[in-house]
Amino acid sequence: MPLGHYLVLSGLLFAIGTAGVFLRRNLITLLLSVEIMLNAVNLAFVAFGRVQGTVDGQIITFFVMTVAAAEAAVGLALVIALFRHRESLNPEAFTSLKW
Amino acid sequence: MATDALLFYSFAAVTVIGSLMVVTQKNPVYSVLSLIASFFGLAGLYVVLEAPFVAVAQIIIYAGAIMVLFLFTVMLLNAPREDAAEWDRSHPLYRPMAVRIGAALAVLLALELGWALSRATDLGGAVNAVENPTISSVTLLGEVLFTRYMFAFEVTSILIIAAMVGAVVLARKREE
Numbered sequence: 001m002p003l004g005h006y007l008v009l010s011g012l013l014f015a016i017g018t019a020g021v022f023l024r025r026n027l028i029t030l031l032l033s034v035e036i037m038l039n040a041v042n043l044a045f046v047a048f049g050r051v052q053g054t055v056d057g058q059i060i061t062f063f064v065m066t067v068a069a070a071e072a073a074v075g076l077a078l079v080i081a082l083f084r085h086r087e088s089l090n091p092e093a094f095t096s097l098k099w
Numbered sequence: 100m101a102t103d104a105l106l107f108y109s110f111a112a113v114t115v116i117g118s119l120m121v122v123t124q125k126n127p128v129y130s131v132l133s134l135i136a137s138f139f140g141l142a143g144l145y146v147v148l149e150a151p152f153v154a155v156a157q158i159i160i161y162a163g164a165i166m167v168l169f170l171f172t173v174m175l176l177n178a179p180r181e182d183a184a185e186w187d188r189s190h191p192l193y194r195p196m197a198v199r200i201g202a203a204l205a206v207l208l209a210l211e212l213g214w215a216l217s218r219a220t221d222l223g224g225a226v227n228a229v230e231n232p233t234i235s236s237v238t239l240l241g242e243v244l245f246t247r248y249m250f251a252f253e254v255t256s257i258l259i260i261a262a263m264v265g266a267v268v269l270a271r272k273r274e275e
Contacts, residue, residue: 001107001147004222009111009144011212013118018208020122022201028127028173032134035165036118039141042153050148053229055240058150059248065160066255070262072165076172077269083176084272089127 006047013040027079027089031072038068106147113140127173131166138162148226149235 013036020033042061049057079089086093117137124130138161145154216222233239244252 001103001226002223003226004216004219005107005111006144006148006226007216007219007222008213009114011209011216012115015205015209015212016115016118016122019202019205022205024122026127028169028176029121029124029130032121032127032130032169035134035161036121036137039138039161043141043144046145046148046150046153047226050150050226050234051224051229053231053234055234055243058153058240059244061150061153062156062244063248063251063255065156066259069160069165070258072168073262073266074269076168077266079172080176080270089176 003047003051007044010040010044010047013037013043025090025092027082027091030091031075031079034075035068035072038064103147106143110140110143110147113137114144128170131169131173134169135162135166138166151235152237152240 017033017035017037017040020036021030024030024033042064045057045060045064047057049055049060082094083089114137117133117135117140120133121130121137124133138157142154142157142162145151145157
């Protein structure tokens with residue numbers, strides 16, 4: 001398969017993730033869309049690494065996965081804390097700095 | 100190679116359809132489950148790209164650990180749908196116009212990506228043109244990770260400890 005196909009797929013996934021962040025009004029779906037974007041970038045890294053014939057692309061993927069795990073843990077903890085305050089997952093519900 | 104193309108297109112279809120369902124589903128539980136399906140498609144693509152260890156890590160870490168965390172949170176919060184409260188409908192960002200601007204921005208990004216890809220050269224070459232029999236070897240992966248990327252690896256451990264402490268502190272119930 002040509003490299004271009006992988007890059008087009010990666011770009012498509014990234015656009016889907018961006019659309020999710022822009023269009024959805026649910027904190028959990030927002031975090032899921034960010035995960036889609038991270039995975040799109042992972043795919044591009046692995047495809048570039050394969051073209052170069054080195055393992056560096058795969059190694060960067062591991063670091064991205066670690067960061068994604070940390071981001072998910074902290075993000076979900078924030079979501080739980082916010083939900084305790086407002087009983088809502090809609091980001092528009094959290095417009096004030098203090099309540 | 101015909102099998103190569105067939106594998107790529109079927110895995111790509113699974114990935115894209117799964118991701119689209121994540122964005123379009125109303126119920127967060129279904130979103131999480133579709134994302135798991137999408138990750139299995141990505142793992143297949145990694146196998147096609149001769150990165151079996153990344154594929155396994157994708158399934159064990161992403162589909163196995165991170166998505167279970169998401170699913171656990173969704174069910175802990177009793178999966179509230181996207182609507183309910185009054186401020187949802189009264190807020191200006193919820194009006195159709197704002198949603199349309201968001202959609203326009205996403206389409207713009209897709210167009211820009213397509214334009215950049217169409218301008219790029221050297222994308223027609225096969226992805227596995229460079230022959231390297233050791234690229235899928237876990238031994239080599241470990242060697243490079245623990246020599247050239249040693250510092251980044253150690254810094255990652257600090258990041259994980261910070262995330263762990265942060266998550267515990269944030270989600271803890273406050274006594275007042």
